[in-house]
Structures are given as C-alpha cells and as structure tokens.
Amino acid sequence: MKTLILISHPKLADSATQEFLKTAGKSQTNVAFEYIDDLYKGTKIDIVQEQQRLIKYNRMVFQFPLYWYSSPASLKQYMDDVFTRKFVVANHLLRNKELGIVVTLGDAEAEFQAGGSEHFTISELLRPFEAFANKAGMTYLKPFVVSQFGYLEEEQKELLLVDYLQYVSAQMPLSLDNREKWLVDQLTHMKQEKSEDDQQKLDLIIGSIEARQDQLDDLKTNVKMIRDQEE
C-alpha cells in the first residue's frame, strides 16, 4: 500500500508540528510527501503530471493546519486545478482509493463540539472534503486531529507519532488486529539494525505477540459460538 501526503502550509519551515510529522513519516518506505505550496512557486503547476502522480497511490492524505475552519488556500487551489471533472467524475481515476485528513489545531480539540467554545465538530467543519471523497468514489477515513502539539509531554508525543504512522501507513480500519500486524512489521524492520542478542529478543517478543493474537482470535470465536447458542 502506498500513501501520498499532500501538505498545505504557508509557513511550513516555522511549524514544529509539521516537522515532527514529516520526520516520522519519512521512516516509512511506502509514504511520500508533497508540499503543495512549492508547486505554486514560480512556474505554472503541471496538472497532468500531478494527476499521473496521484493515481500511483492507494491512500491520499491532506495535511494542514486549520485556517478559519478550513484548509489554507493552497490546498483549495490545488483541488480546483488538479481534480478536473474529467479526472475525478468521468474517468473515475480516484475511485476506491482512500482519502485521509491530518488537521492540526491551535485550540483544544475538546472545544470542537456542541457546547464547546468552537461549537462545531471537526467532522462538520471538514464536510467539504468528505463530500469530495464521496463524489470521487473514495473511502473517507476518520480525520486525524493533532491538537496543541506544543503542550504534549514526551510520552504523549511517542504515542502521537505511532498513531500518525498507523494513520498514514497501516491497513484500515485501525482494529487491534491491524495495529498488531503493523507493529509486528515495524519490529521486524527494527531488527535489521540490532545486535544478535537484541534480534533474538525481538524474535521472541514478536512470536509471543502473534501467539497472543491467535489466542485472542480463538477466544473470540468461542465467545461468539456460545452467544449464538444462547439466542
């Protein structure tokens, strides 16, 4: 599975959050980044080249800070230019791909709900992207929200990093089963750069995690069988 992350951010170099996410994302071999604002510097954007690039990926992720309850202007410009009617509606070239949104907030996410100071939910505010995904025949993924990155503690950043990497590169939905498979892949990859002792340790860990997942699957089958017999 290949993912393209399209970043829209007028001041990318100043953003610690974007730097963090980009450094994390680059650790994944199947994830590529494109900085939309760069495409609009100087020469005219090559629409056909962009369309050709997009069709190579299975998952497309729009990544941006929330600017007045929407994306910065460069993403809208990109969508208007590249997503032509012929490309999206007539030729269905985005059909069956996934569309994810990574949105960063300066305010607390908890305020984005009825009764909160922002009043509207993130899902409501991002509705135009969802409508686009629907029209294009894409699967719209649950938006990934990063709120108040600067206030996060080290351990929270560690967990955010993994959640983000799973959002961009793991099989959806992010069930326990799919998260387990993704983590086992990462541990297997990590093994390559380790000493022989640590490799053996990681092999035992991986074996044990996989055995427990099998055990859990068996238990779930048994529970279902018993439940089905009851009714």
Next chain:
Amino acid sequence: MSDTTDWLTKQLSQLQEQEPSFINRSILEATKALVAEQNKRIRQAQDEIDGRIWSPDKW
C-alpha cells in the same frame, strides 16, 4: 497481569532504555500498549466464557 504480559513489558522496556532513535522508542512504547490491550481483551473474553458457561439459566 499475566506472566507473559509482565515478561513482554520488561523486555520492551529494556530495549527502549538502550534505544537512541525516538521513532523506535515510540514503536516500542506503542508495543507495550498493545501488549496491555491484548492482556485485557484475553482476560475479558475468558471471563465472558466463564460467565456464560456458568449462567444460572443453564442450571
């Protein structure tokens, strides 16, 4: 917590302590969380099986 969960958590913590890369440390931390989640779900499923098998309705 089961013995396996204890053992896994300890092994992962040891690897984490000597790990220089932030990304790898994060993956090890998330693996610890996965191990805890597996432990919880295995226990809950076993409890549910026990509860349903010993239900008074079946006496």
